Amino acid sequence: MQQIYKSVSIALQNIKANPLHTFLSTLGIIIGVASLVAILALGDGLEQTGREQIETTTSVQMMSLTPKTIDVVDDVRVPRDTVYQLGIQEARMVEEQLSQWGYTDLIVQSSRMATYKDSSVAIYIQATLENIPQFTEAEVIGSYYNREDVENASNKTVLTIQLARKWSDDPEDLLGDSISFEGVSYEVIGILKDDSQGAKALIPFSAYQKNIKNSNAPNMVFKSRKVEDIPVMKSTLENWLDENYEDGREAFSIFTYEGRVQQLSQGILVFKLVMGAITGISVLVGGIGIMNVLLISVTERTKEIGIRKATGARKKDIVLQFISESVTISIVGCIIGWVVGVLGVFGLVELINRFTDFNFQAALSLGTVFVVLVVAVLVGMIFGTYPAWKAANLTPVDAIRHE
Structure with a gap:
């Protein structure tokens, strides 16, 4: 556990040291997560509004x-x-x-x-x-x-x-x-x-x-x-x-009348899945950006890695360090994307309600929070694996001699 805390601390130091570089590299995941949050919130809000409309116009209850x-x-x-x-x-x-x-x-x-x-x-x-x-x-x-x-x-x-x-x-x-x-x-x-x-x-x-x-x-x-x-x-x-x-x-x-509610829920689910798949492209691009940051980090810290291995660090210690950094960067990007997505969707809802008579509301559920958290962890682990593997397979002698 101490190793994880140390790796997360190193990752945060790297973000502070190169904030613009890290921001540009994680822009893809920020946009992807913001889009995903907006889609899920709009989907939940659409389902909630649809239920309310059905409840007031039918005997669905x-x-x-x-x-x-x-x-x-x-x-x-x-x-x-x-x-x-x-x-x-x-x-x-x-x-x-x-x-x-x-x-x-x-x-x-x-x-x-x-x-x-x-x-x-x-x-x-x-x-x-x-x-x-x-x-x-x-x-x-x-x-x-x-x-x-x-x-x-x-x-x-x-x-x-x-x-x-x-x-x-x-x-x-x-x-x-x-x-x-x-x-x-x-x-x-x-x-x-x-x-x-x-x-x-x-x-x-x-x-x-x-x-x-x-x-x-x-x-x-x-x-x-x-x-x-x-x-x-x-x-x-x-x-x-x-x-x-x-x-x-x-x-x-x-x-x-539960069939009507099921039809509505199925329609909203299809909407979420299709739009989620589209926004997944941005998340994929964001993951590639994180991989790029970590590959550069491996190159810049080759000598440090060599010294760690020479003093007894095992392959799994190096892998854990870089995967922890990857997940940390991914979570930071997801948090920024979450904020952007929430502000964007509620601004959009306000715009919709201002120009239409449809009283539409966005809704943020625990499921949306869970999805974003899972995306952050998966993107960090998947796209951090190759840089972590590359760092772990450096030989101590060659790494120390690297300039």
């Missing part, structure tokens, strides 16, 4: 679980002998399994005529647990029913903004009033400001089971906090189904 009613046998659709039903108990069990990654709810929907005062309109009645506000992320005027309301089958309802406007120009006027369907009255406790929901009245799932006849089969829905958590949520859900049902996951259909 959503997953649903539905019991199968048919099987496909020899390309023929036949009814299943056993069709499982999902209820509140199952939803609570699954919710406990998946709560660390996201939210779980149980949904069933049907259409009915609803009455408010003397006015009747056709609406959709949607029964849920208490987690819909986390799914829609929409504002609720008033309040949403809670877990206790679900457990007690409370006759409470939350109206969507579209339904509330059918009965009043000021939707808040409905709070505290009652609407009725199927001969049962429900207190309006909240208005859900979500324009995508349509004309709906949301009620506790247990109240739906108690009051609504001829209801449809419910299904579970899930929303992850992060897109990346969908695969692990799906895997955990499949394992739970295998443990709790005789037919396991084969008796259910699980639907996700």
Whole structure:
């Protein structure tokens, strides 16, 4: 270890002694690393921006679980002998399994005529647990029913903004009033400001089971906090189904949008690989520059090498010294390239955002730091090997006599 420290110290002294020479020789690797950092940061930023765009325009964070009613046998659709039903108990069990990654709810929907005062309109009645506000992320005027309301089958309802406007120009006027369907009255406790929901009245799932006849089969829905958590949520859900049902996951259909995320990630990966290969040419040129510096160093220090070998230095000591110097020079070049790359990419991003409406951001990940570190070490070792081998094979007598 002391030998390595000494070699690194000698390398830094050589850089200080010939800074312009070393800078020009390592300019290739500086440019290569700067380009590589820029490509990786732009790629990470593009992937992050793409994910955000997909999250806001699609249901990519959503997953649903539905019991199968048919099987496909020899390309023929036949009814299943056993069709499982999902209820509140199952939803609570699954919710406990998946709560660390996201939210779980149980949904069933049907259409009915609803009455408010003397006015009747056709609406959709949607029964849920208490987690819909986390799914829609929409504002609720008033309040949403809670877990206790679900457990007690409370006759409470939350109206969507579209339904509330059918009965009043000021939707808040409905709070505290009652609407009725199927001969049962429900207190309006909240208005859900979500324009995508349509004309709906949301009620506790247990109240739906108690009051609504001829209801449809419910299904579970899930929303992850992060897109990346969908695969692990799906895997955990499949394992739970295998443990709790005789037919396991084969008796259910699980639907996700993770294919879209995978397509985006694959496209970004291709971009990184192609552009990384192009910038690799600059890194290669930089490695040749480092080899040139070390070959000149070997020539200038031939007598020193001869004296070291004559006083007992082994071949591996000489090789270690020059490879350590090579890696040190390479790391210095990579650090400079890193700084140039970071400043360049964030300047470019600012320019892009100034002249376009696309809110693009660059992103620096630990993976980018790791790649640059690996490049520095590999370039130093690969291109320092030949100068180190040449120095190690000098004979002491000829080296000492060298002028």
